[in-house]
Amino acid sequence: MKYGFGIDLGGTTVKIAYFDESGAMLDNWEIPTVTENGGARILPDIAASIRQYLDGRGIPDSAILGLGIGVPGAVNAKGVVNRCVNLGWGVFDITRQLRELTGFPVKAGNDANVAALGEFWKGGGQGCENMVFVTLGTGVGGGIIVEGRLLHGAHGSGAEIGHLVLNREETVPCNCGKYGCAEQYCSATGIVRLAKLHLAGTQAPSVLRQGKALTCKDIFDAGKAGDREALAILDQVYAYLGLLLANVCSTVDPEVVVIGGGVSKAGDVLLDGIAPYFRKYVFHAASGARFALASLGNDAGAYGAFKLALDAFGN
């Protein structure tokens, strides 16, 4: 039996998990992400933590098949990072650097893509060959699996489906600088933004007209309790999500669409809300895609990162 590591590199912490080649997560821990000096310490810190773990347990290097890492930015199929703004990173070959620091072979991918691979392997997409993953959190990320393999993209930015333009009339810019991106309507932030716009445009009473700052959860809770304005807001969100996922499915035609991220905690009400809009907008031959909620939570990235390494360096 061989072993390996899956690393989920985030803007504030690095999650490191130790797996056996069957995919059992045997251990996991976190270290802080030190972003000073252009993120120069990040990879040495990861290498030191892995070395300490192996030495402390007397695990020989020969037992390790390799390691995989998910990075919050664009990474192409050859392992070249193309800028991670929130880590301070520019353009460099992360697989080579981390290999030189650890002595182990390395595979790297974009964090949302890698989380998609995790859900494909051990989560909501198990048993499928073709999958679309969308993560609805502070932003909207995505990942696409084609015949069992992750779509990296030529510039390492495959499945940036949060930045499909859904509304050419939008006048407020997205974080990316464009106008009308899916992220502006379907992320947790975007849903709250839509809610504020909606409430400002009507005098109708609503439990959402409260003193404290509105959250995405408040809106779903109010909707579940039957608040008419909350339902009207969510209907807009479902229409945008249905259009987004229909256009992505007409493009890549998956068996399953897996939805993760904080917004997916709303559960089946979210899937039920999206369904009629999805059917309205999707090409008929691609309409057979089923919808599922992500099941690995914050571990999806570590699972997917290890799977990258397992596919490349396992037997």
Added chain:
Amino acid sequence: MKYGFGIDLGGTTVKIAYFDESGAMLDNWEIPTVTENGGARILPDIAASIRQYLDGRGIPDSAILGLGIGVPGAVNAKGVVNRCVNLGWGVFDITRQLRELTGFPVKAGNDANVAALGEFWKGGGQGCENMVFVTLGTGVGGGIIVEGRLLHGAHGSGAEIGHLVLNREETVPCNCGKYGCAEQYCSATGIVRLAKLHLAGTQAPSVLRQGKALTCKDIFDAGKAGDREALAILDQVYAYLGLLLANVCSTVDPEVVVIGGGVSKAGDVLLDGIAPYFRKYVFHAASGARFALASLGNDAGAYGAFKLALDAFGN
């Protein structure tokens, strides 16, 4: 040296081409597509034509590595056709039937997908690993190559990018039954439709206000001659195409977008028109995709069909 056949099955004719394994097209001919009786004669006719060709030249079966076929409908990666309305076909395993009829191994794909593979191999996408192909003809078709492999889709309808919904406000239905599909604005038919709508909405003089039926070529010719109304119509087309291709590129992140079909005969003026809208709508990390015109014309399907067989059955 081994040899094989690439077959481009259309609604009125079947193009059959004979290749050597280097990809040189040694011969090609056409036979009529007989769609009576649910298209029952189509595959036997193809098999008979191939048999006659081989016997007539004394080519032994052992010289043939296999054959590939592009079909005007959905075909999944396992070779199951999922209806071809204009051939009268339902759901069946085309690779098995054609193998039994010919004695040769068979691979099958959707016609636009297969044409994409041809352009990838020997046309506008040569030398790339990741490509998006769009064919702007009577309809709008597409094909996607991911790391050198054709994206078939779970239901055989990958890259149906003509049916991405670009305009939720559209009140006229698309041929597919939905509203606001790219095909309604970017196909030759769609461009003429937009032109008629535009001319009906203004009193401005235009060379397009002629007696005879308007064609897509008339509109591009008038634009090249500086006709203001033609330019306004084309600007709408470019905006839709730019949005369509931006959303597809933000999803699959290719190195190159290859544009084929009758509308692509407009040439560089089309690419130049799309470019600013593409840059406006595409996610920055995917903006490096370059644009190219298809170069194989009507042979793209035969090349791609043979390439399917070569990848599966060649050395």
